[in-house]
Amino acid sequence: MHKTDKLTVTPLAKTAFGASVELPDYANNDPANLNDDDFEQLFNAVHENLVVVIPGQAELPPKSQYLLTKRFDPTLPEPKDVAGASYGHGKEFRHSQSVLRKDGTSVKSQPQVQILGQGVFEAGEPGNDNDETIKLTHPSHTTFHHTPLTEDEIKNEHKTRFYRWHIDSALYDLSPPVVTTLLGIKVPPATQTQTIDYADGSGDVLELTQGATCFVSGARAFKNLSEEDKQFALNTTVEYAPHPYIFISPAGATSDGLTMVSEGKEFAFDKLPEWEESKIKKLPMVWTNPVTKEPHLQLHGCCLYKMHTKKEDGSVETIDLVEAREKAHKLMRPSIAPSEVLAHSWKQGDLVIFFNRGVWHSVTGEFKGVGAEGKDERRLMHQCNIASSNDPICVR
Structure with missing residues (x-):
């Protein structure tokens, strides 16, 4: 041995x-x-x-x-x-x-x-x-x-x-x-x-x-983005739904498993278990690797609720659920190509x-x-x- x-x-x-x-x-x-x-x-x-x-x-x-x-x-x-x-x-x-x-x-x-x-x-x-x-x-x-x-x-x-x-x-x-x-x-x-x-x-x-x-x-996913999409990702915060795995449970996922099909089937917030605004997660779309210092594109396309994007003039644009899912899918889909998957x-x-x-x-x-x-x-x-x-x- x-x-x-x-x-x-x-x-x-x-x-x-x-x-x-x-x-x-x-x-x-x-x-x-x-x-x-x-x-x-x-x-x-x-x-x-x-x-x-x-x-x-x-x-x-x-x-x-x-x-x-x-x-x-x-x-x-x-x-x-x-x-x-x-x-x-x-x-x-x-x-x-x-x-x-x-x-x-x-x-x-x-x-x-x-x-x-x-x-x-x-x-x-x-x-x-x-x-x-x-x-x-x-x-x-x-x-x-x-x-x-x-x-x-x-x-x-x-x-x-x-x-x-x-x-x-x-x-x-x-x-x-x-x-x-x-x-x-x-x-x-x-x-x-x-x-x-x-x-x-x-x-x-x-x-x-x-x-x-x-x-x-996530590092390769970020690296493969266009320069415009990189800037979007770097300036965007992803807001997740309260109790997101319960929120999405009546809906169905897209055929590639990246996000959910938008048909309005999600639970209304007042039908979810008790939740607090302060506990809702709002996370950057890009996370920095503490060892390599590389940026990683990191978002959960199924559980997201909104995106908040900082514009060049300092204002913040909010992207609601349907469009946020479409944007997430556009950013993520190239990185699940067969050559990218381990x-x-x-x-x-x-x-x-x-x-x-x-x-x-x-x-x-x-x-x-x-x-x-x-x-x-x-x-x-x-x-x-x-x-x-x-x-x-x-x-x-």
């Missing part, structure tokens, strides 16, 4: 961003054990490469995953309660009307870590430390998109969609996490491929393995750490379900991201 006394970072082959990491021997295959110097190298690697993969972590304890995730943001306080309100997986995500209501359950012993996946897992199976059977459902575009693929396109043509391009964040009250860690504990063999259907007449096609997680670099094909034990303030990402893939037909497609993952104490900033 190869031995190393230092942390090693290797850029991923044939991709514009991303890297793999080999841990030093003293860490005992647990990245939470890294000394300060090696963690600083990992910290920089995540910010510079945006997506980092550490293989062979299938047995990483939830506590280690939490401690590692928390270490990326030294401003974080200790959790306020075990229900999860302080780190973004509390009532907001589990509300019965939220589009995120089915996205997993918490690890009871470490509730900052979420259990995601597909299938039924008995108590005691690897990855299910809870004392009960859990049933997991992989998010499918068929329940979220305005006009989903047909059953024939999914089953016989093996097509899929980007489910929802997003940044991990509650986008109400809580600040976006710095990083997300995502651990593949039970992963089906990567033998089946599916094809992304962009469904926009562009002819774009992206073939990937079933259930791949896709990433886009589609991570999961291997059992992969720990993916991504700079949540520097990428957008999307679930992909269709699974057969939890019955006998889908018994070989079970998968279980642990996810951890923790709301920061501070909002991202744009340094001009």
Whole structure:
């Protein structure tokens, strides 16, 4: 077995961003054990490469995953309660009307870590430390998109969609996490491929393995904008709806998962759970990477409500929901072209750490379900991201 006394970072082959990491021997295959110097190298690697993969972590304890995730943001306080309100997986995500209501359950012993996946897992199976059977459902575009693929396109043509391009964040009250860690504990063999259907007449096609997680670099997205659009982005603040995942739940997403189709179906604000004006998130459209100092185009096209743009004369123009969605789509669509997407094909034990303030990402893939037909497609993952104490900033 190869031995190393230092942390090693290797850029991923044939991709514009991303890297793999080999841990030093003293860490005992647990990245939470890294000394300060090696963690600083990992910290920089995540910010510079945006997506980092550490293989062979299938047995990483939830506590280690939490401690590692928390270490990326030294401003974080200790959790306020075990229900999860302080780190973004509390009532907001589990509300019965939220589009995120089915996205997993918490690890009871470490509730900052979420259990995601597909299938039924008995108590005691690897990855299910809870004392009960859990049933997991992989998010499918068929329940979220305005006009989903047909059953024939999914089953016989093996097509899929980007489910929802997003940044991990509650986008109400809580600040976006710095990083997300995502651990593949039970992963089906990567033998089946599916094809992304962009469904926009562009002819774009992206073939990937079933259930791949896709990433886009916000730095490349900004760099690829026209000079006019760069100035617009740099001078624009994005206002998100209160309880945005509940606000959008009656609506349907565009076929590329970038934003929502505007039909006036969103919940009226007076029909939402109680909310406060002071907790509404108004974030810059461009966030500065604290390590590279690069500008990243970072917006959540599904959850936005308005844009506020500072004009040359100092006045501020407000762009309302329908036009704001159209503008977001125009800015974001070029960056989900096949050549821009890093589609991570999961291997059992992969720990993916991504700079949540520097990428957008999307679930992909269709699974057969939890019955006998889908018994070989079970998968279980642990996810951890923790709301920061501070909002991202744009340094001009």
